[in-house]
Amino acid sequence: MAMRPVRLLAFVILVLLAASAAYADTYPSRPIKLIVPATPGSATDVIGRFLTERIAKPLDATFFVENVGGAFGSLATQQLAKSAPDGYTLSIGTNSTHGANVFLYKDVTYDNYKDFSPVARLTRNPTILIVRPGIPAKTLAEFIQYAKANPGKLTYGVGNSAGLANAHLLMMMTGLQATQVDYKSPPAAVVDLLGGRLDFMYLDPALVVVHIKAGTLRPLGVTSTTRIKSLPDIPAIAETLPGYELIGWTAVFAPAGTPPEIVAKLNKAIVDVINGPDGNDYLKKLGMEPFPSTPGELGTYVKEQTAKWGDILTKAGVERQ
Amino acid sequence: MIGTSLGNLWYGFGVALQPSNLMWSFFGVFIGNLVGVLPGMGVLTTISILLPLTYALSPIAAVLLLAGIFYGAQYGAAVCSILLNLPCHPSHVVTCIDAYPLTRQGKGGMALGITMMSSFVGASVGIIIMVLFSSVVVALALQFGPAEYFSLLLFGLLAGSTMSKGDPIKGVAMMVFGMLLGVVGTDVTSGVFRFTFGILDLSDGIELVALALGLFGIGEFLKSVNKMVSIQGNSPGMHVRAREMLPTLADIRVAAWPTVRGTLIGAIFGFLPGTGPTPASFISYAAEKKLSKYPERFGHGAIEGFASSEASTHSCVQVDFIPTLTLGIPGEAVMALLLSALLIKGIQPGPQFISAHPSIFWGLVASFWIGNVMLIILNIPLIGLWVRLLSLPYRYIYPSALFFICIGVWSTRSSLVLVAETLIFGIVGYVFAALEFEIAPLLLGFVLEPLVEENFRRAMIFSRGDLATFVERPISAAFLCMTVLLLAVQSIGLARLARKKISANASATLAE
DSSP, X not given: OOHHHHHHHHHHHHHHHHHHHHHHHSSOOSOEEXXXXXXXXXXXXXXXXXXXXXHHHHHTOOEEEEEOOSGGGHHHHHHHHHSOSSSSEEEEEETIIIIIHHHHOTTOOSOTTTTEEEEEEXXXXXXXXXXXXXXXXXXXXXXXXXXXXXXXTSXXXXXXXXXXXXXXXXXXXXXXXXXXXXXXXXXXXXXXXXXXXXXXXXXXXXXXXXXXXXXXXXXXXXXXXXXXXXXXXXXXXXXXXXXXXXXXXXXXXXXXXXXXXXXXXXXXHHHHHHHSHHHHHHHHHTTOEEOOOOHHHHHHHHHHHHHXXXXXXXXXXXXXX | OHHHHHHHHHHHHHHHTSHHHHHHHHHHHHHHHHHHHSXXXXXXXXXXXXXXXXXXXXXHHHHHHHHHHHHHHHHHHHHHHHHHXXXXXXXXXXXXXXXXXXXXXXXXXXXXXXXHHHHHHHHHHHHHHHHHHHXXXXXXXXXXXXXXHHHHHHHHHHHHTTOOSSOHHHHHHHHHHHHHHHHOEEOTTTOOEESOTTOGGGTTOOOHHHHHIIIIIIHHHHHHTTTOSOTTSSOTTOOOOHHHHSOOHHHHHHHHHHHHHHHHHHHHHHSSTTTOHHHHHHHHHHHHHHHOSOGGGTTSOOHHHHHHHHHHHHHHHHHTXXXXXXXXXXXXXXXXXXXXXXXXXXXXXXXXXXXXXXXXHHHHHHHHHHHHHHHHHHHHHHHHHHHHHHTSOHHHHHHHHHHHHXXXXXXXXXXXXXXXXXXXXXXXXXXXHHTTOOSHHHHHHHHHHHHHHHHHHHHHHHTTTOTTHHHHSHHHHHHHHHHHHHHXXXXXXXXXXXXXXXXXXXXXXXXX
C-alpha cells in the first residue's frame, strides 16, 4: 500500500517532464503578442491585424494585438526592446520606429540594428508628390523651375517623418526653397491642398488616389525608383532627379537574441502570406507593395535605412527632442 | 435633385432591409451600445478587433457593422453619463452636468427617455442633411481653412465661458487651466516637447479619456463615497413606478426647440473635419443657457441642457460621415478605420463615391436610420433595467465602475501610465469639487486649446505673419463678428446687473 502513492507520484512527475519537454520543443505553445506602434485604425494597425489573422493557421498559433501608440511608435518599440527574446513578443516596425525616430527623440536610446532580431520585411510604401491644381506646372521639371523662381513663396505640408524627410531631400537635391506647414497627421492637410491653401506635399497613395483620378489633385512623381503598378502614369521622381529614393516600409521585429529557428519559422509563414495572392491583393488596395525578405536582408536594410534617414534629417537641421 | 435623392434613398432602403444586412446592422449597434456603456472602452479598439470579421463580409455588410458600432456607442455612452455622472465619451460631459442631478432626484428614467428622443431626432436630421446636401456640405467644408477654424473655435471658447453655473470668474479660471493642460505635449509646428517632464508617454499630450474619467468619475467617487447610500436619493429597494420612468409631454415640449438648435450646431461641426462632437456639445449647451429665460436652472436638472447637447452629438456623428465618404478625408480616428475597411474591400471613397457605388452609399444612409430605430427599440425597455440597477447601494456601484474605468483607460494605449494619469486627475477633480469649481469648462478649454493654437499658427504661416488674414477672409470675419457681439451682449448684461445692484443697495440705504 505504501508503494502505490510513490509510484503514482513518480508516474505523474515523469508525465510532467515529458510534457514540459514537448512544451519546450514546439513553438508556439502559447499566444504570441504583436505590438502595433500606432493607434487602432491606422494603416500599420490594419496590416498588423491582417497579418496575425493569416499566419495564425499555418503556424498553429494564436495572436493578439496590442496597440501602443504615441511618439511616432517609439513607445511601442522601446517596449519590444525590453521584452524577453522567446519569440512570444513581436512588433511591427516602420521607417519611423527603426529609421527616423532615433534622430527625432533624445529618449529613444535603442539601437535600430543591435537591439532587435529582424524577422521579415512586409511592405514598401512609396509616397506621391502632390501639388494643388492651381500651380502652373504639369511635370516635376516644370515644378522645380517654378519653385526656384519663387523662393519661399510656396508652402508644403508635413504630417509625419516621411513627409518631412522627403520634402528636405527634394529641397537639398534641387536647391528650391519653400515654407513648411506642420500638421498633426497627413489627412488634415489634404483639405488645405484641396482648398487651394497648401501648395505641395508628399502623401500616401491611399489618401490621394481618388483625388488623382478625379483631377482635384495633381501627382508629380513617386518616391520609389520604379513606378507604382496601380498608378503607372505617375513617373518616378528618380526619372527626373537621378538617385532620388525614399520610401516608407514596414517589417516585423523581435527582441535581440530571439532563437534563429523561431525567427526562421515566423519568416516563412509571413513571407508566404505576403507573397500569396490574398496578401498581395490586400496590400495593393491599401496602396502598398509587398516587400518580403529574409531576416538577414531585413537587418542589412535597417542599417542602410537608418543611415539614409539620419543623413537627411541631420542635414535638414532637425533637432532631437 | 431632391426627387432623385429620394428615389435613391428608396433604393437604399431596399438594400438595407435585406435580412443579412439587417442582421449585421443590428449586431453592430448592439455591440456599439454595449461598448458605449462601458467607460473608456474604446469604440476604436472594438472596431479594430472586429475588423478581421469584416473580411468575409460583403462591403455593405462590413460598413453597416462598423458604422453601427460607432453610433451605437454614442447611445450607450449617454446612459453612463446620465446615471453615474461618468462621461464614457468626452462629448457626453455636458450631459452629465444637467442629467445627473435629475437622476439624483429620482428622475433618471425621464432623463434617459428625453436623451433617446433628442438623439434620434439629431441623428435623423443629420441623415437628411447627408441625403440632400452632401455636395453643398463638401464644398463648404473645403472653404474652411485654418483662419476660419480659429475664429469659429474662438467663438466656441467664449461661448463656453458662459456656461458655468456658479461664479463666472471661477468658470473662466477653470477654462484657462484646461487650456494650460492642453498645452502639454508636442508642439505641432516646431516639434518641441512642452511640459512633458521627460516622460515620453506625455509626448502626445494628456489623454482626454484619462482627464475626463479621472475628473468626473474618480473625483465624483472620492467626493460621494461616504456620503451616498444610493444614487437615487430614495432608500434602496424602493419600487420605482413605470410611469415615473418615462418623460411626460410637458418635458418633451421643453426639450423640443433645444433639440432642434443642438442638431444644427452639431451638423456644422460635423462637416468640419477635425472638430468632432465634443466642442459641438459644449457649444450647444452654452447656447441653450444663453437663450434661456432662467439660466439659474442649468446645472440642477435643466432638460434643455442635455437635450440639445445630445442632439448635437448625434447629428455631428452622422454628418461626420460626409467628408469621410465623399472626400476620403477621415474626420476622426474611427472614420479613418472605416476608410481602411472600405479600401480593403476595393471601394475608394471620394468625389466619385456616390455615383460609383450608389448601393453602398444609399444603403448606408438608409441603414443609419434603421440602426437608430433599432437603438431606440433596444434602449427604451432597457431604461427600466438601468433604473432598477441604480437602486443598488452605492457601495456596490462605485467599485465596479472604478474597475471598468481602469480597464477602459488602460485599453486605449495598453499603458499603465494612463491609469496613473486618471488617478491623479481623480484627486485633482476631488479637490476642485470640494472647492466648488466646475470641471466642465476645464474640459472645454482642454479640448479646444490645441485646435485653436494649431489653427492660429497655421493661418499665420499661410498669411506670412499677416494678422489681417482673419478679417480678410469672409467666413472667418463673420465668426469674429459673432465673438465680438457675444462679448458686447455679455458686457451689457453684466453692466445692467451691476447697475441694478447699485440701485438696490442705494434704495436699501435710503430706506434705513
